[in-house]
Amino acid sequence: MKSYQVVILGSGISGVAFARLMQRAGLHDFVLLEAAGEAGGLCRTRHIDGHWLDIGGGHFLCTKYPEVYDFVFAHLPKSEFNFFTRVSKLAIENHEIDYPIESNLWQLPIALQTEFLNSVLQNGESRGLPAPQHFEDWVRWKLGDRIADSYMIPYNTKIWGVSPQELDIDWLSKIPRLNLEEIMFACKHQQAPSGKMPSHEGFYYPKQGGFQTVFDAIARPVQNHIQLNTPAINVAIFSERIIVNDEFEAAIVINTVPWSKLNFEFASPEIERSIAQLQHNSITVSLHEQPKHLTAHWIYEPDLNLRHHRRFFIHNFAPHSRKDGVYFETNQKRWSTSTDVVYFHHNEYAYPIPTLGRAQAIDRVLSYMRDRQIFGLGRWGQWQYFNSDVCIWEAMKLFRSLFQAVPIRPVGVR
DSSP: OOEEEEEEEOOSSSHHHHHHHHOOOOOOOOEESSSSSSOOOOOEOOOOOOEEEETTTEEEEEEOOOOHHHHHHSSSSSGGGEEEEEEEEEEETEEEEEGGGGGGGGGGOHHHHHHHHHHHTTTTTTTTTOOOOOHHHHHHHHHHHHHHIIHHHHHHHHOOOSGGGBBSSGGGGGGGOOOOOHHHHHHTTOOOTTSSSSOEEEEEEESSTHHHHHHHHHHGGGGGGSHHHHHHEEEEEETTEEEEEEEEEEEEEEEEEEEGGGGGGOOOEEEEEEHHHOEEOOOOOOOOEOOOOOSSSSEEEOOOOOOSSSEEEGGTTTSOOOOOEEEEEEEEOEEEETOOSEEEEEEEEEEEOTTTTTTHHHHHHHHHHHHEEEEEOOHHHHHHHOOOOHHHHHHHHHHHSSSOOOOOTTTTOO
């Protein structure tokens, strides 16, 4: 039996960030168990015939947390990144406008713009109706039927792979919210209100390689602590110690992998049911070569006649990558390969689906496990649609809560 203070399940960005925080604090009694033959999870990149492809889908460095920038730039200097002002588009009813739609209805032809505006003005919120608790009903209440039917409902049906009526509204902070006055102002003055994009109005991307360049810089100092090809399967508790795979003993376990992939010998029936409630989608990232494309970084495509939901123009944020490189994100339920696919990668676990009851289910799991010194961290450990910056931030928060009195040393100190 190998004994550690901390056993970390998974070596994606969440697990590696937590490990690095421990190391910088002078805490070295830890191990990361990684099921795959390489670390990185959704942050991995492939170099394919001159194309740099982020196989986990769109990954960019942008955050509202200054400490996250400090952490990343301490490992990979800011000078090693290019900075871009975000340019994202939305394809709607044969027109391409800037994202988000609420701020940019004015870019549509007048007749279509009028239809959308009339629908917004007649929405449930403007009529004083209470906010619904289901996603589809909330979208209609907030934005009107026209935006709901042409964009929000088909797009979210494509990306999540479930009916919008199954979705909760607790994740809507990722959707820019505008009030009616702001929408009308934008159309009247033909300009989007400032500061209405989510936190990523601009982003950083490595000058070399893909997003894995960021991950590798953080992971390199802890690579000797990572055990590859070692999936965590079974978790038990014996004499107040946690036992993983009958091989690794720990005082604390940090779980960053999907809960459903683990067998907890001690879990109550209620916790087993709660874990079974947690749903995820699967996304295929496919590389294509298209000589003509937009100047945007990516475009959202809600048209149900298209299998994919988002398209990225790699050269526009990675100028060292070939100019004709484009990649699509497609829900696995809609995926079908074609002759123009240069390469594809299937991500079995891509996004946690924000279904009704998800928040309550994961809260029960986290509380139960926390009482037993098992802590969920990151997109899968906390079962939320966290981008990589939030995963790092959550690692910082968890580290502080567990090791409050331990000072963090400068990045060069091991």
